[in-house]
Amino acid sequence: MRRHLIVLALAAGATGAGFTAHWFVSDEPKREGVVAGATESAGRSPAGRATVAGATTRPFDAARLRRAVRAYIEKRPGKAGVMATDLRTGLSFGENEKGEFVSASVMKVDILASLVLQRQRARRGLGLSDGERDLASSMIRVSDNSAADSLYSKAGHGSGVTKSNKRLGLVETTPFSTSWGSSTTSPADQVRLLRDLVSDTSPIGASGRQYILGLMGSVVEEQAWGVSAAALPGEKVALKNGWTPVRHQGTGWTVNSIGRITGRDHDFLVAVCSGDNPTMGAGVTTVEHVAGMVVSTLRASRP
Structure with a gap:
């Protein structure tokens, strides 16, 4: 999947120090839309990534979409769940x-959100040191695990993040005591977390929200897969993916993707989680196709 970058300058706290956020912008060619219920058998198909520009909208049929998503997941190895909402139209959809x-590594967004929330209560602005910002950049942009270990410790490990999550409204996320990647979560909770990053009523201040989304909008190109597959050309994407083989909490691979897709007429918050995939590639295929099916249907629907 090809991507190019544009630059958006964002303020980073009350100190006046700035940083440059690179928002991923979809550079995919426009493709024919996907009829709800379309499936793929294998490989990373582009199916579901875009609806036809200017297509006539129709009333949202959640039941039809649910049948289509379930039919696709049932034919795939492993399990999956999805939650998506369009902040512009108010339409939402969830399956499992x-x-x-x-x-896995989608927990890194929760770690950073928790640390920013904790620090803003005691200090002005973002409240992170230069060294912590460097760690945060590595943790989100290149998914550096050592940086995540350090910031998880600074956030109070599992107990500290659990306390922050209560303020953030997360009800289905259980941070593991020391190993953040072994934490559990749900697609619905991940969309709640994304809402905390975009809402003016969030307990996270504006500078913190902009900072976290800026990092998610500048992940390295090789990690710009996942929910970004549902973006149309020219739309901005901020995301974080997670992938790991598991042994004690299932089998195969966990592959997750969460993010925001912003365009002229839509503002999608999307989370797709999957588990028990035989390979990472199989998980990526499932996540991208489910994201495409759901977003393309919401895009072509009206309340």
Whole structure:
């Protein structure tokens, strides 16, 4: 999947120090839309990534979409769940959205959100040191695990993040005591967390929200897969993916993707989680196709 970058300058706290956020912008060619219920058998198909520009909208049929998503997941190895909402139209859809999944590296967004929330209560602005910002950049942009270990410790490990999550409204996320990647979460909770990053009523201040979304909008190109498959050309994407083989909490691979897709007429918050995939590639295929099916249907629907 090809991506190019544009630059958006964002303020980073009350100190006046700035940083540059690179928002991923979809550079995919426009493709024919996907009829709800379309499936793929294997490989990373582009199916579901875009609806036809200017297509006539129709009333949202959640039942039809649910049947289509279930039919696709049932034919795939492993399990999956999805939650998506369009902040512009108010349409939302979930399938197995409360299911429990190993978080893997999507937990890194929760770690950073928790640390920012903790620090803003004691200090002005973002409240992170230069060294902590460097760690946060590595943790989100390149998914550096050592950086995550350090920031998880600074956030109070599992107990500290649990306390922060209560303020953030997360009800289905269980941070593991020391190993953040073994935490569990749900697609619904991940969309709640994304809402905390975009809402003016969030307990996270504006500078913190902009900072976290800026990092999610500048992940390295090789990690710009997942929910970004549902973006149309020119739309901005901020995301975080997670992937890991599991042994004690299931089998195969956990592959998750959460993110925001912003365009002229839509503002999607999307979370797709999957588990028990035989390979990472199989999980990526499932996550991308489910994201495409759901977002393309919401895009072509009206309340």
